[in-house]
Amino acid sequence: MSSALSIPLFGGRFANRAVPVLALGLLLLVVAPFMSWCYDPDVLGDLTLWFNPAPSQWAVLSLGLGGLALLSLSVVPPLRRFEPYATEGKALRALGIGTAIFMAGVLIIITVQAGGLVNAEPGAWVALAGALIVTLGSSIRESYADKELIHVRLPSWMEVLILVVFVGGFMLLAAYALGITDAARFVMLVIHVGVVMGVLAGAGLFTWLGILATKHSRVLMLAAFAAAFAFPLTQDGSDANMSIATNVLIFAATAVGLNIVVGLAGLLDLGYIAFLGAGAYVGAILSGSAFATIDWEPPFIVTALIGAIFSSILGLIIGSPTLRVSGDYLAIVTLAFGEIFRLTMFNLDGNNGPNLTRGSNGIPDIPELHLLGFDFGESHHFFGIEITRFANYYFLLLILMAFIILVFMRMNASRIGRGWIAIREDEKAAEAMGVNVFGLKLLAFAGGAFLAGLAGTVKAHHDVAVTPDSYQFLESAFLLAAVVLGGMGTVGGVIVGAVILKLLPEKLRFFSEYRLLLFGLLLVLMMRFRPEGLIASQRRKLEFHEEDDALAEKVQEVHIEEVK
Known part of the structure; x- marks a missing residue:
């Protein structure tokens, strides 16, 4: 003992x-x-x-x-x-x-x-x-x-x-x-x-x-999803609260996708919000809006797949030339990619380039989703409880979150996931052991972008409009902070981090001038007292406290308990 x-x-x-x-x-x-x-x-x-x-x-x-x-x-x-x-x-x-x-x-x-x-x-x-x-x-x-x-x-x-x-x-x-x-x-x-x-x-x-x-x-997992599905029933039809909840879910789903890139593969991506934006723009352009620039409205499932594939292609395009660098250089390149995406959306306005995104005006008046005969824009009643528009999107996002978590967990438990972790721990050693470092890095970028694109297509209908200003660098920074704050490589930790970073600003609007100051202070305190994140595995915790012999002994005991 x-x-x-x-x-x-x-x-x-x-x-x-x-x-x-x-x-x-x-x-x-x-x-x-x-x-x-x-x-x-x-x-x-x-x-x-x-x-x-x-x-x-x-x-x-x-x-x-x-x-x-x-x-x-x-x-x-x-x-x-x-x-x-x-x-x-x-x-x-x-x-x-x-x-x-x-x-x-x-x-x-x-x-x-x-x-x-x-x-x-x-x-x-x-x-x-x-x-x-x-x-x-x-x-x-x-x-x-x-x-x-x-x-x-x-x-x-x-x-x-x-x-x-x-x-x-x-x-x-x-x-x-x-x-x-x-x-x-x-x-x-x-x-x-x-x-x-x-x-x-x-x-x-x-x-x-x-x-x-x-x-x-x-x-x-079943208990968590059961509680999450019951959550709208506690809000008494409040649109304000359910709007916050749906935004938290969009943010969390995107953060879990980023967790593949940062938490598993150890690649610092500062432009990840661009993949969410790519999916949102595809969803808006193919939504049948009066302001859409392409006169084609496929079923939403097809639109979601197109948006996700388009985002993953962008991940391959940006990943192919840039993943040969690492560390600070990779962070700078991905940051630049995020800004290039935003500026490109501004320029595809018919004057500086083809008219696809309508520039700074964006694409407004995106119609409500209609999926399998269900209108997400109308209120419904369930055992006498009103289910509002935002609650409809909340349930859809929960299903999407379940899919994203399933993909993350399956990949994490596979040979691919073990390869990513090996790259994160020591890229040179992984390459020496025969791991296809470049291929797995590229797969991490494409896979994370695919999941972000899926979330983006739902976000376009939820927000009713898409504009370039919604996808600034600060949003990428908050996504990365959610991963670091919650615990890299974990699902529960990232979701908790996303809830904290999305919920607190919504409820602290009276403190708007100092919200970034509080955000920075929170990260400084986390890096000082709990660098492994709020919810992290014991082995991950040991990486940040290698000098703690008592912790190393506890990690061994925890591992034995988990095996039992």
């Missing part, structure tokens, strides 16, 4: 006093939500009431109760048998620091919205003090863990149930987040979720869930 030691910040001298300090801080976090936090009732859902917590106060209460539950594993005698599995030292430290950040955010919002920090009442200061005391207590505590959650054995049905509950909880959280209209409350929800994730990561839950997901991958 592995042995994990959490070294206290202030040494073992005060370690025996850590439990009372932690208990005091956590009790303050439990008591503070029942106190008044602010004089102004318009701040964060009315923080003025005593014994009637608002959502932000419930968030702190949940953190306090969760911390007490962790602490009880080493204090309450009947629960001590679970202590070897609990890395509560790291978890409580994450809880203390995260809650302090949460309360700092509350005080900033009170200062801005209520007209000064003087409007903060004692409850807010008690909660902040509790968070700081928990941080102090976790820093002076020695925590040993002879075992970790990866060693826990449960019946298969219970493991499946845990995965289903986890997926369902994630979808309910997404539905709740979309329903929040107050920007300040949304920000506090994001911080609270981040704190909870930090605590769970410190307790080793995500590593354990990764093992369960590997053992029950099919069940997890």
Whole structure:
């Protein structure tokens, strides 16, 4: 068994006093939500009431109760048998620091919205003090863990149930987040979720869930898609929320295609948005729009295949001469390709070239999709629940996402996928072992472009118009960031990264001038503290932490568990 030691910040001298300090801080976090936090009732859902917590106060209460539950594993005698599995030292430290950040955010919002920090009442200061005391207590505590959650054995049905509950909880959280209209409350929800994730990561839950997901991958996939299909039923016919959801799916589907190029083959592509744009323009030109420049309207399935094949041909054209370079040079060439595509769409206006795209005017008035007699532009009712236009496209995009994920996973598990990974790890060594490096690189470019083209044809009908300005370099940067942020080479990680990078800007429009600043700060923090991404395999994680011997031993244990 592995042995994990959490070294206290202030040494073992005060370690025996850590439990009372932690208990005091956590009790303050439990008591503070029942106190008044602010004089102004318009701040964060009315923080003025005593014994009637608002959502932000419930968030702190949940953190306090969760911390007490962790602490009880080493204090309450009947629960001590679970202590070897609990890395509560790291978890409580994450809880203390995260809650302090949460309360700092509350005080900033009170200062801005209520007209000064003087409007903060004692409850807010008690909660902040509790968070700081928990941080102090976790820093002076020695925590040993002879075992970790990866060693826990449960019946298969219970493991499946845990995965289903986890997926369902994630979808309910997404539905709740979309329903929040107050920007300040949304920000506090994001911080609270981040704190909870930090605590769970410190307790080793995500590593354990990764093992369960590997053992029950099919069940997890079915549960995820079942929850995703049920998502529109929770939105009460809201066009605004479903519009955001469909845009997230388009972005995620494109990011999974890019993950083939970047995550598997290790090729830095900064112009990938051009392939999405190529598919969208094909979809628009062949849509039967009054502004379309080609008088041919084939069935949508044919249009989707033409758009995907056209995008893959562009991938072959750009890949053939440029894949002989690598690293920074490849990034510069692909960036140039993305700009060339955008400028070409401007110039195909009938003046500077043939009239195919109508230049800067684009192709508007794209008709709604009609597939197998189903009109995607009309609202429908399902058991009395209204399914709006955007919900129709949402379901279609879910089916497309399922196809893209299937292609990605099958290719990843094949000899081709292993060849891509070999190229990513060491191109020279792969070539020496007989891997067709250039051919596999070209296939990665063409395959990723094909999937992006498919998504683009649906996007054209969803957006009702296509213009060159929709496919700028910044969009490619966000796609690449979604892959890096979520975890290169994984499906779940990229989807989570896409949801974060697409959902947050939509809900933080009040912060529009500083959204890129927050985006850059997020990436800097990720590169510093979790360069492998939010959801990454243990082996991928080890690549970024080669000096961590304990992690190497854990990776070996995880691999043994996965084999079992």
